[in-house]
Amino acid sequence: xxxxxxxxxxxxxxxxxxxxxxxxxxxxxxxxxxxxxxxxxxxxxxxxxxxxxxxxxxxxxxxxxxxxxxxxxxxxxxxxxxxxxxxxxxxxxxxxxxxxxxxxxxxxxxxxxxxxxxxxxxxxxxxxxxxxxxxxxxxxxxxxxxxxxxxxxxxxxxxxxxxxxxxxxxxxxxxxxxxxxxxxxxxxxxxxxxxxxxxxxxxxxxxxxxxxxxxxxxxxxxxxxxxxxxxxxxxxxxxxxxxxxxxxxxxxxxxxxxxxxxxxxxxxxxxxxxxxxxxxxxxxxxxxxxxxxxxxx
Amino acid sequence: xxxxxxxxxxxxxxxxxxxxxxxxxxxxxxxxxxxxxxxxxxxxxxxxxxxxxxxxxxxxxxxxxxxxxxxxxxxxxxxxxxxxxxxxxxxxxxxxxxxxxxxxxxxxxxxxxxxxxxxxxxxxxxxxxxxxxxxxxxxxxxxxxxxxxxxxxxxxxxxxxxxxxxxxxxxxxxxxxxxxxxxxxxxxxxxxxxxxxxxxxxxxxxxxxxxxxxxxxxxxxxxxxxxxxxxxxxxxxxxxxxxxxxxxxxxxxxxxxxxxxxxxxxxxxxxxxxxxxxxxxxxxxxxxxxxxxxxxx
Numbered sequence: 283x284x285x286x287x288x289x290x291x292x293x294x295x296x297x298x299x300x301x302x303x304x305x306x307x308x309x310x311x312x313x314x315x316x317x318x319x320x321x322x323x324x325x326x327x328x329x330x331x332x333x334x335x336x337x338x339x340x341x342x343x344x345x346x347x348x349x350x351x352x353x354x355x356x357x358x359x360x361x362x363x364x365x366x367x368x369x370x371x372x373x374x375x376x377x378x379x380x381x382x383x384x385x386x387x388x389x390x391x392x393x394x395x396x397x398x399x400x401x402x403x404x405x406x407x408x409x410x411x412x413x414x415x416x417x418x419x420x421x422x423x424x425x426x427x428x429x430x431x432x433x434x435x436x437x438x439x440x441x442x443x444x445x446x447x448x449x450x451x452x453x454x455x456x457x458x459x460x461x462x463x464x465x466x467x468x469x470x471x472x473x474x475x476x477x478x479x480x481x482x483x484x485x486x487x488x489x490x491x492x493x494x495x496x497x498x499x500x501x502x503x504x505x506x507x508x509x510x511x512x513x514x515x516x517x518x519x520x521x522x523x524x525x526x527x528x529x530x531x532x533x534x535x536x537x538x539x540x541x542x543x544x545x546x547x548x549x550x551x552x553x554x555x556x557x558x559x560x561x562x563x564x565x566x567x568x569x570x571x572x573x574x575x576x577x578x579x
Numbered sequence: 580x581x582x583x584x585x586x587x588x589x590x591x592x593x594x595x596x597x598x599x600x601x602x603x604x605x606x607x608x609x610x611x612x613x614x615x616x617x618x619x620x621x622x623x624x625x626x627x628x629x630x631x632x633x634x635x636x637x638x639x640x641x642x643x644x645x646x647x648x649x650x651x652x653x654x655x656x657x658x659x660x661x662x663x664x665x666x667x668x669x670x671x672x673x674x675x676x677x678x679x680x681x682x683x684x685x686x687x688x689x690x691x692x693x694x695x696x697x698x699x700x701x702x703x704x705x706x707x708x709x710x711x712x713x714x715x716x717x718x719x720x721x722x723x724x725x726x727x728x729x730x731x732x733x734x735x736x737x738x739x740x741x742x743x744x745x746x747x748x749x750x751x752x753x754x755x756x757x758x759x760x761x762x763x764x765x766x767x768x769x770x771x772x773x774x775x776x777x778x779x780x781x782x783x784x785x786x787x788x789x790x791x792x793x794x795x796x797x798x799x800x801x802x803x804x805x806x807x808x809x810x811x812x813x814x815x816x817x818x819x820x821x822x823x824x825x826x827x828x829x830x831x832x833x834x835x836x837x838x839x840x841x842x843x844x845x846x847x848x849x850x851x852x853x854x855x856x857x858x859x860x861x862x863x864x865x866x867x868x869x870x871x872x873x874x875x876x
Binding site: 312313314316317321367368372373391392394397400401403404408411419421425426427429430434435437439440443444447519547 | 700
């Protein structure tokens with residue numbers, strides 16, 4: 283197993299999910315064209331499709347065919363895009379640059395950006411509800427979990443609210459982890475669980491996959507904080523140093539760069555450890571954890 | 580059948596949906612408390628529960644017990660509240676007053692208002708997904724239709740975008756109707772259809788109910804425009820004359836007050852006509868159409 287095998291897999295996963303997204307998103311020539319352009323602008327702005335890749339990797343591990351997970355993977359990416367659009371708004375993180383391109387409200391306008399996010403969120407649930415390849419009860423389970431991972435008190439929106447409230451405030455390690463388990467963690471966890479649920483795995487397998495994804499989500503956030511503190515705007519494709527500027531509590535502000543790097547390494551080890559009972563079959567998932575850590579190297 | 584029978588029914592419907600909303604919305608003492616307070620502030624700001632009342636009326640007509648529609652009615656009210664919160668934002672209609680109280684972003688702040696809307700939208704889908712009294716395939720159908728009625732190109736978000744784009748522009752009657760069939764109409768239509776779907780009515784009954792609700796939605800919007808043009812801020816509980824101030828195309832700006840009143844009357848007649856094959860059983864629904872028109876008398 284080499285890194286290039288994972289990178290090949292990711293490229294394929296991105297291609298598959300992009301095709302589904304393209305088929306599900308409303309056309310730019312249909313009215314309201316401005317809204318549809320905005321939805322597509324942000325959805326196809328060059329995201330790495332980390333969550334869909336994770337979902338496809340878990341599907342492969344659990345021997346579920348792609349058809350059982352590809353619409354849900356697209357739904358997850360819609361929810362992720364919705365959250366980026368709203369988080370970038372002036373009233374929130376006020377970001378003008380994302381993946382090297384103007385954010386939705388800069389490229390279009392604030393009202394359109396708010397509505398584009400709203401429409402993507404609604405469409406995500408429709409994508410799963412309309413997924414005729416999945417049994418009804420599985421679709422219901424996926425929709426309920428996606429809604430929980432998105433909203434409050436256990437989802438992304440709760441995490442974003444806590445993150446905003448923590449600005450200019452000293453918070454401790456427990457609070458920081460709590461924020462990120464929700465803000466970034468909930469949707470990453472759902473990406474992994476959704477594939478396991480679609481595959482119909484045993485309860486112990488589902489627990490192991492949930493544990494892995496929870497650690498992976500934390501790792502993702504720690505490395506995100508490290509990237510923000512150490513990389514240039516050019517490399518990041520988004521404004522660097524925003525966290526320090528907005529006095530945000532991050533793994534870097536709390537632990538310093540070196541300690542945060544150590545914590546990232548430990549979190550990766552914990553993620554990988556939770557895959558032990560899958561043996562060799564989980565090698566690409568381990569590789570995903572390693573490559574997430576390697577982002578900051 | 581008297582108007583007071585409808586008003587009794589509405590009061591009961593509001594009480595029932597409020598109890599379900601209270602049980603489904605996150606508690607104010609749970610974190611993030613500010614987010615949960617904002618969600619509850621806007622949900623319990625004194626709305627008339629028009630859509631839930633319509634859903635309960637159709638359920639009664641179709642002999643479906645309350646338990647089969649009350650969670651969906653609550654979900655519809657969550658989606659309605661989400662749309663009000665986002666529409667009131669400074670980047671959209673910039674309203675400071677709603678039902679005589681400060682709007683969500685005034686009472687709290689913009690970021691919290693955006694997130695409260697987002698969280699309500701996600702929770703609406705969870706409410707239906709978790710409705711164990713309904714068969715799986717009906718829940719799926721309701722979720723798919725609610726998502727369509729919310730998003731774009733056939734839902735509320737599309738209507739709001741078209742409405743914003745029409746400001747300071749002359750639009751014709753066809754465009755105006757198109758905007759409102761989406762902005763107000765889609766969710767009102769879904770409120771009626773959801774009860775019919777939960778009851779498992781025949782296709783002709785579903786069509787008649789859909790036709791009625793479509794006309795009722797238009798009537799609702801025409802009377803809304805009339806109220807905005809003719810009533811004081813005090814009576815409305817929201818800033819009066821906003822439409823003219825923002826140069827919005829409305830039924831009043833397009834037709835004038837007298838003609839708009841006539842159109843409202845005709846629309847009510849058409850709504851009532853579509854109920855003919857239900858006979859006397861639909862009397863309260865007819866009364867709802869009459870009372871919607873009577874708002875402007």
